[in-house]
Amino acid sequence: MKGTKLEYFDGSDGGRLYIHSGLSGNRVKGSWRQKHTMVKLDQVRGKNTKLHYGFKFRWADNYDEMRQILYEEGLFDIRIVPGMTVPSDLKAQFSLHTQNRIDSIISEFPENTRISYLGEKLPHHYVYEVEFSKLGENMLTVHYDGDRHTYLEFFSTEPVETLIKKRASFIVNKQQHRDTTKWYNGLFSIYDMKEGVLRGPDNTGGFEGWNGYVLACDDPALCKAPFVAAKNVYYPVDEEIEAVEYYIEHFVWGGLQRTDMEEPYPYGIYGVPNWKAARDIWTRTGIRSGQLDRMQIWRSYDYAHIAMLYYHMYQIAKMHPDKVKYLNANEYLERAYQTARAFFIYPYEIWGEYYETYKIGCYNELVIEKIIEDLEKEGRKNEAGWLRNEYEKKVKYFIYDDEYPYASEFPTDRTAFESSYAFARYGMMNIMKPDTNLWFDKVYRKWYSHPVIRKEDARNFMERQHYAGLAVRGWLETTYFQLGADNSMSYMAKMGGWSILDYGMYFAQLPYDWLQLGYASYLSSWALMNTGTPESDYGFWSPGEQNDGAMGWAYVSSKGGRSRNRSIMGRGARIYCGEADLGNGAALRIATTVLSNDPLFGWIAYGGNIEQNSQGFEVIPRDGIRNRFSIITEKRRISIEFERDGFLKDDKITIDNSLNTIGFKIENRSGDKHNTHLVVITLPASTIEVRLDNRKLKPVKISDTKLLFDLDIIDRTHNIEIIFSANLNY
Template identity: 25%
Template sequence: MMKRSVARKSLVGLGLAAIVLMFPVAAKPVADTVTQKFETPEFRLSLQQNSQTLVSLAPKAASDGFDFAPSGRFKTRLGNGAYRLGDIDLRVRSAGEAEWHDYSSAFKRAAVKPLAKEAGVLAAADISASVGGPIKVERRWVQEGGKLALRFTLTNTSEVAVEVGGLGIPMIFDNIITGRTLDEAHEKASFYDPYVGRDAGYLQVNRLNGRGPSLLVLPEAGTPFELYKPILNARNADKSLKIYNDPEQRNMTFEGFYDWMVTSKGFADTEWKGVSQWNETTSFTLAPGASRTIGVRFVTAPSVRKIEATLIAEGRPVAVGLPGYIVPTDMKAQLFLHAPAAVKSAEVFPAGALKLGTPEAVRDGWMKYSVQGVSLGRARLTLTYADGTVQTIHYLVTKPEAEAVADMGRFLFSKQWYENPNDLFHRSPSVMGYDKEEGHIITQDNRVWVAGLSDEGGAGGWLAAAMKELDNPVPEEVAKFERFANETLWGHIQVSEGPEKYGVRKSIFYYDPEHFPAGTYDPKLNWKTWASWDKKGADDIGRSFNYPHVAAAWWMLYRVGRYHEGLVTQPWQTYLTRAAETIKAMMVKAPYYTQFGQMEGDVFVAILKDLKREGMTAEASEIEALMKTRADHWKTLKYPFGSEMPWDSTGQPEVYAWMRYFGYQDQAAATREVILAYDPTIPHWGYNGSARRFWDFLYAGKISRIERQLHHYGSSNNALPLFDSYRANPEDFYLLRVAYGGLMGSLSNIDENGFASAAFHSFPDMMKFDPINGDYGSSFFAHAYAAASYLVNHPVFGWVGMGGNVSEANGKVVIAPKDSARTRLFIAPEKLWLTLDAGKIDAAAYDPKSGSVVLTLAPKDAHTSKAVLNIAGGYHLAQGGTVVALDAKPVEVMLVKN
């Protein structure tokens, strides 16, 4: 991913349609800026007087004047096409018509007709003049039972039946970062994500700084949350080109707004035809003179962690899936439900994709189902409750983790293995990016780094390959990677000689047609963009974000060489030294961006700790001093995780890691809470633990556009601080849930053949993983770094295994790890953190009474004759030492309290 200068140069790879979207049609301001002010027990709100659309929605629980609505941009958002909360979108057709017609109260505003206010109504209006079409629309802002609600009544005024195939309630909150500093964005802006759970669905709006309150938008009767549609367009009169009218440009500082879709069949049958949506798409028909009322309520939760408790208090069905909603076929998952009515029926689509166990009561009103993944791919569980409420929960079934990772390794070292001694750019041998649609390696891209083995989008293939070997080394794969490291990485990607030694180039592919034979460059690609660097631009070593990839590669080779026999050809000291020198080079040769956290920056902490353990004191001291200068700077900042972007979810993990390392606990805690603001727990595999990102398809995707990315590399990387925080405070189970969602999200990108995609396209016209690898390597870095199993005794849910299957017998609790590494285990009641530098854990039996733990270690293999155990948490091996000789059969060892 190349992120520099994007404010000026954000059109790379977009194409004509997207360029039209980027530049809005000028709005014509409406003169009336008079507002009406109201209060409810939770909010201070104001409406524009002449339209009765929302101007401000300030929660009383926030003492700093925070506003969920973009009130600061009210005067710039007065014209046609600028959506506000209180607008409505319709797609309808009359009986006998085949074609759908679009209407919106935001397309061409007209004066609304105020209506008499019944009891509890704050404002009411007939807004039909703005909407147009055969349906009269009345809108009411209501206070009922102390809660604020927005309701629309739709009435068919024509003489024939009208089918409503698209009904959208625009969700307009202040997610606009444009023109704000990092501090201002965190103080004033919000991000929001949907739970498209039909009647049980909701929208959660969280402040960027992670502080409460959070806003929940809840459905009223007849208002299922069917789909979540980006607001991108208005139809021209000739129904041709769709033009984005919002005065805010969609780019890296504004992802756009969305519609809460109550019905969407009119889109599913046309623009989205053939695309499998999250829910079954519907429409409804209004007979002549018939009406239907839909609406949403606005409720505040005290904090992000209290969202589910607030939903329960509001009488909403709540689902908690453990370890999440990405379910490997060998994982015994669980689903806990809390609802005001009993489950009447449960249906799985596709049929048989999931196997549900018999429900059983747990405590405090919770019911438990066992969930077994059967068929690979997306699966939807539809629950119908006795009161008629319908809830959908969205799962993804994968292969067992170890099998999926092994598939990926084989794919990387076969399909993505590039061997061409005549390559003009010295990229051979290497693991390169791959285009799944075309079925070949990406040797050319006008974003030159994508084909140039550097930056996130070009290093993604080989970085994933490196980290795959960290926990699961295969001799043939390690041998290939070492060849790449010593023949291509060392000397071409990373400078190996002269004063620039250890500097990392931005790309080793570049555009220079004068110095290469005719036909070198594909004429079908646009080589006139800023992203088509010449050799000088590609050789630049000043981008610090390229250095962690290289450091991770050397670190992996060190670890494999140090703790396994006969897998690498050079001394492990060589690779650890290169890793250390890469860190130092970053600080000297690419200093500017080191003021920000780096993606994969946790590897720097790991390298420093390894240097200390190996007695390489001089190297360790130098690196520690360099890193402390960064940490000391971050310690002075209110929000210490800036980026080369106006806002980012890249830097927080490394910032957190160094804050913890140097004992700056307040800054670490602030960083953790910010992560929770953009990293949700939602009963949906795509959103659960999916740290927000919406621009990296521009830089590392094939389908290049601004779009909420699901399980981009931010998911697994932002899980790292949450795992660490949870191990420090196992009472905060919420942290573990979010973290595990992100960790598993990294596996969702691996298809059944082993191809790993950059991220999932969430827009309803696409709904698929991107066809190229892109920057997936950064995602798998964090997965391999953090893969572990967690044994938890939850006060309501009982014994839970996150990453492992749990059983109880003879007073002991046994966890059999099923995570992709099987080298890390946390036993939460004891705060016992076990990690293996070599060896695998088959099982652990924990005795809650004595606290003893019996580990069963997997048999040795040809390159691993001993297990090397690290113990944190007040335990020791009964036999003494930390090294265990392995055998041809599993070996049991006991850990006892000190």
Template identity: 25%
Template sequence: MKNRIVWIGLVLFFGTILRMEAQGYWGRIEQREPTLGIAEVYQKYETPDFKLKLVKASQTVAALSPSSGRATNFDFTPGDRLELRDKDSLYHLGDINLRIKDTNGNWMDFSTATTRAEVTPLEVGGNVLAAADLANTLPKDIPVSIKRYYELDNNQLVMRFEIKNTQTTPVEIGALGIPMIFNNILEGKSLTETHAQNVFFDPYIGKDAGYLEVKRLSGRGPALLVLPKENMSFEAYRPLLDDPTPRSIVFEGFHEWMVHSKAYAENEWKGVEQWNTPTSLTLQPNETKNFALKFVLTEGIKNVQETLIKEEHPVAVGVPGYVLPIGDKAQLFLSYSKEVESIQVEPQGALEFKLVGNTASNYKEYYVEGKKWGRARAVITYSNGLKQSINYKVIEARQEVIANLGEFLFNEQWFDDKNDPFNRTYSVISYDYGNKRQVTQDGRVWIAGLSDEGGAGSWLTAIMKQYLQPKKSEIEKFEMFIDSTLWGGLQYSTGDEKYGVKKSMFYYEPDKMPKGTYSDTLNYNTWAAWDNKHANDTGRSFNYPHVAAAYWVMYRLARYRKGLVENHDWKWYLERAYHTSMAMVDLAPYYAQFGNMEGSVFLEILKDLKREELTEMADKLEGTMKQRANQWKALDYPFGSEMPWDSTGQEEVYTWCSYFGFEHKAQVTLNAILAYMPTMPHWAYNGNARRYWDFLYGGKAGETSRVERQIHHYGSGMNAIPVLEAYRKNPDFHLLKVGYGGALGAISNITQDGFMPAAFHSYPSTLRIDHLSGDNGPGFYGYAMNEAAYIIQEEDLGWLAFGGNLTQNGDIVEVDITTAAKSRIYIAPKKMWLTLDAGTFDKVSYNTKTNKVEITLGGKDDYTPNAFLRVEAENVSLPYEKVRGAYQIELPKKGLTITL
């Protein structure tokens, strides 16, 4: 109870301060004069797919709901806040923004949202439902006229803007955007309410092939697709920072679909490489041009691709996705009714495409290879002139990425100051890549204090690197960290083998520390500058999995390798992992009721306790976790956290609900993950689980410390764990695309020299990595636990490999494994899951006629005389002794081929 009171006093750790600020902003908005005209009559229309409600005065959208029989009580727009948001400068669906060059060569901004006035209705008929001249809500000096139409085209709802140059000289439009206003405002709602009432939306910024997905938080029911109809190339996705709706942990913000963006690229975004080449439009005198979007419903999230095909919209499927490790022979499949005329690569030579031919279902197949590290773009031009852009990220070969990461962590981030007053020597500490220096102080004390996600991130990444790619010299340093800093420092016994974990080793107490200890250039005048008492608090459950994971990996290295771990034996580490797991529930009971990031490690610990026949410990841990899972089973949406909504708890909730057979709740959790974790042809958004506030708490302080959609923050790797586990249980290609996108996304931001940042900035004014290592650890944990090769046969696309290079010769499918650890393979047609506790897979072959599987293991090394192979499949038995449930296989120098 004491811990709980402390945390409430600290405004629930991170989030409540922002919520309080947001509530203040809401109050100020409410006091403003209503201008939208909602006191007047609404106009209501029904199409085959939608119920549409317009504000009569403004003809902006007041509600957009699925039509009869399709969740009609659900509104995709924030119509529930219309009475609060009926003010000047608050955007609504139906608004338009332009930036037009004046006669002096300056860009001038125009928006229908800035000053509300009653628009002039136009006569309607035929397929036109409603129409208006928008002149009254635009400045008098705007050099164009704008009319807006809501109409039906083949019974589909279309929103069309007609723009006419009213001048006698040409007019250049340097920016044109349509605000995408849907109901992602979570303020004041419970988890159950948000999952029932709110949506998230994800952009495919793919030029003429672009689209927007709008999905309910529950992941259930029909999803909305916003598609280009006429002249609506999706060029950029701009945050509407001028909308006064307060952005906070309960509101990510609104964005607009930009058709043209040159005026921003020349100013606010100057010097930043955009997802697409910025363009402008010049209208000749009296020239008129239409810009139209159409609104389409899908049966559900998994039906997006088939709906796009039905709508004759270009579809791209990348294997293994759009993060391309050099050396991987990836594939791209294109489905469109028109022929591919050309593929242009930017920068030149960064990607190589080779046409293979057409699949049985008429996808056009290409081999794709990444040739130059960094961002790359392929612009596909079809015979009808339509252009589709696909953004890739080329990285080094996975083994090299992980090796470089280890080098950076254990050299650049290795902290060994013997005079450190906070006892952090030795450790892998946070790093500022922009200034090329270790972070030994920060106003958010946990960043420099080796705990919480923002401070533990780097050392957690360091140990998970050893799980994939152990290196003796790095493990020796990590042993120093364990014995000098972790055990007895960051973690300590509170008695009765209750091993508490502090919130931070660094703290702010200038009166008790020598003069000069703290920098006078940092801001320590905030709630985040904990004193020693608060830093020593053990009541935050989210800190415990980091420590448990470190002990568990060291146990695995000590148990299944020879001579890698020498400071303690395997049992010491496994017991520490167990006691840390139990201490979380004992010492941090309030937050332990939620799912934790990396909480899936507790199941790995339980499995190993059982394998070691440490029955008493196993039974206690399993019983404790079942009590938590029983609580989750009773909740509608059992993955809250210290935030009002979060995407961190789902990983652990799914893990334990699945383990205990609570399949309904596991499915509820998976559905919610799929609502915020899309698959689309863009490396930044493919598999990118939604995170948007942790640049404040785990990112670089300064101008980029803000509420902003984070590209492959730790949610991508972590949420990929349940998605890929669900795939292995019931192979579904959608799950594999989403999960593998998240897994590879987790390492996509690692620099060539091995620095791993917190995430990548999505704002078009930035579009680069954050410069702080921050809370990268949970994401890399997700990558390490997910890393595997998947071999599948997809009905439309044939034989595919995710994590390897596939060749087919007659009945034989062979895959050379290209993952970093080469330790896990899933063969989908046999539902066969092969894992190695030690050793590597070089290749695997599958005879499609006889179902015979052959695996080739790599040779032994100084620390790996034996492979330990686990086989999850029916009717497989090998002539090797089983040790703790794994086949122990003595390795020769040059490897070994085994038939399963």
């Protein structure tokens, strides 16, 4: 009904919704983005004695129908690119699809916001561009039909590249314990940005007993070093690499992780609440009463984090052997392999009734595919074959053996959709063999066999898991903490966002919806970072230079709530970083600049600045790592990626109007002479020519759609030109 609105919800179970919240909302301390309104009914004078509010419920079969219903009912169907978390070096566009008359759009900070009307691109689709110069929350109020209004809640961050570098530096300089007298020497732990202190086993901040896992193991503590290692694959910094190696040598090896000499179960990883307690049976009895007869190395999820850590250290050691001091490349790859091997064996063997490794999605386990590839490149065929066989057991289970394979730590888990998509993608991109009695399920007492393996089965599963994943992700919402995010804008926003963006880029017949949603997911949870400039006092959530680079675990959307340690906190980013760096690690797998011709917004560059001229396009990458670039339309799919180095900072990539010629400069990020690889992915039957400083390079064919080119990097920069033979109507 016209005039009906919702302005507030509380933090109760299920969340009560309020049309007017002047009483209930004002009882709760904290900030809220809408006014708590009240209406007084005057029964004595007979005026204003009644108010009429109403809601209509309509069925919709899909998201397009939902959008159409919003339009038909006099509301707004809103689309936004590249997302509602907007880095300061990017602009956003939004479309208001409505029958209403737009009177004005008013920004919260007019002096720091530029809004431009771009026109009615399609009938009743009114498109605007917005640019923010004030960091933090930025609300736009859309006034329409005289006395009505609605809101768009954006968040402005520093550039993504700045965020990535600041976060890694902050972890190394503010979040590592270095005290040789402590059992946790080398540990990366959680940072309390409210108090400005590093927490740890001797300064718990309330994380006691079993909850001590937050400080020294499990996802909150184990996610930090893998992210720092992954970041240094793209931007190597000696001090950061040294800190990660210190962590591995002093905290992981022989502490968190059993060494290769510790029998039984070498390479096993200890769990809750920390390795010191888990290694001591008497300490364990004071924390838990069950499974005391089993070695506490059963948590599947932990293995994937450490395998990822070792794998990225292998990459760094391979590219920069002079920068690593603890292990060499072969030794890091061996640890990555052995940790991945233990992942498939130990949890299921020790506590398979609960940790059914082949049946649950585990964050970061998709890195095992990369470990397999590099084992093969290094000539370790037997190890690669063993690991591939175990990985394919899991892929086949997800595709064929479970009608609802979306479980992780919970029966319906946002975490699962990174893995479910990775398995579907693997099934599409690889040839798997039929099998009989592949593995025995000791819980259900049955064998799994797959007499017929078809790529179309993987494709069907890809579609099914894709749409299942949308159920736990904001798509029609118009707040930065909902669009593209899970319900708390956690690490799962980016992890699941990768699956949506990759699906749109490489598998969806019509890519445009999924480019929009996938990129919004990538950008969304960067809003949890507390960073800034001197003018913004170095952070929106917890100002002060000492917190510049801190990060919130997730987002509290209610006005008041409680943290994991029972402390009361208000709306906004949680004060502890917790599991957030899981998402940051995933971000380095997602980061790319994508040129696309959107049906509504026209030519846009996700993660980049775009200029169009008579010759074609100029795109400056702003995605955070400047290492990948794609052109994605309905009929053209072109992607390029460097093994190391990247596009020259602040320099343009040029693309001609036919999309057949791409030119750019590569920057030498290590400053030495070295070889790197350029991978080009395009449609089958395309002919590709690559020139380095006008010298034609010889390709190595990887598949019908993928070519690899060797680049000898000698100078600070080199010119590269890529020419495609395809001349399609894009």
